[in-house]
Amino acid sequence: MTDTDLDAARSAETVDDVVRAHAEQAFADELAALAAADDRPRPPQWKLSPWAVSTYLLGGTLADGTEISPKYIGSRRLIEIAVASLATDRALLLLGVPGTAKSWVSEHLAAAVSGDSTLVVQGTAGTGEETIRYGWNYASLLAHGPSRDALVPGPVMRAMDTGAIARIEELTRIPADVQDSLITILSEKTLPVPELDSEVQARRGFNVIATANNRDKGVNDLSSALRRRFTTVVLPLPDSLDDEVDIVTRRVSSLGASLDLPAELESLSEIRRVVTVMRELRGGVTADGRTTIKSPSSTLSTAEAISVVTSGLSLAAHFGDGVVGADDVAAGLLGAVVKDPVGDAVVWDEYLETVVRGRDGWDDLYRACRDLGPASEKA
DSSP states (O other): OOHHHHHHHHHHHHHHHSSSOOHHHHTHHHHHHHHHHOOSOOOTTOSSOHHHHHHHHHOEEOTTSOEEOOSOOSOHHHHHHHHHHHTTTOEEEEEESTTSSHHHHHHHHHHHHHSOOOOEEEOOTTOOHHHHSEEEOHHHHHHHOSOTTTEEEOHHHHHHHHTOEEEEESGGGSOHHHHTTHHHHHHHSEEEEGGGTEEEEOOTTOEEEEEEEGGGTTTSOOOHHHHTTEEEEEOOOOSSHHHHHHHHHHHHHHHHHHTTOOOBOOSSHHHHHHHHHHHHHHHTBOTTSOOBOOOOSSOOOHHHHHHHHHHHHHHHHHHSSSBOOHHHHHHHHHHHHOSSTTHHHHHHHHHIIIIITTSTTOHHHHHHHHHTOOHHHHO
């Protein structure tokens, strides 16, 4: 066995052994097939052409018959705009409500463009400027003074050095003064290091993908100077029930396989019911448009539906008959909807009585939810 074969075997073992593999690991075969079939021009340092990147995200069939699974189900044009922006010198901002696959799209874009989705800054209220720029090895700094060896580059600096994509998650959660440290990086494509009287210049291929949450708009809103340096793409919630059911089915199947859950989604009926509940409460109207209902404070996004069904899969596997049913998803629905133990509890109880109770074929879901007791009592 050659060294290359050994490395491939170790890589396969690592992927099989982790809870969640990086996109470039989990979909290595698809990326390799696209690279082999891709004969279109590639921007500097890109692993694939823009056409191949969008095909990787949206799915398709290659000339040799290889099937590329869709990573994003939605508007093709939005993905094309995002990819085209990354091929220029403008950074990309993915904006949307929670659960619209912003981080998912960001990860897969970075994997397809750079072959590395791990150069990530996770934005929080405590994110400091050194997380985006660089820090110091203080033992080396005290012993030898400022030097390049004592400098600890952050993910953005490493991306600049290698001509890769850096990802910044939840940009609006980062304090405003720290956000603005990106302005020079995005406009001048340089990162000054005044302690060493030097700078890091970005190699061709460098860019930034940031994500931000519509619901957090007022936390640390972006300055106009910073916002101008991004191409903003708003990722919407799925247009139709069928699209959302398809997304949830694909993600739950993938998660169930990675977690080795010995349970089955015997049909799409349970997923369809969970998604229908989420969409009706989110939109404030029943699917037939006849009944107006109150909406809870929770987001009830596609990500919440995935979580509810995955939890049901686990319950069915470990405490049920292995087939996901109403009893398995009821508790997850209650937990997803009732975030505010007072207002949301009233909304959920009213929804069960006015919508679920009288709906054909939903008697088992109504009983399973009611067996948990009134949500208002749990408040």
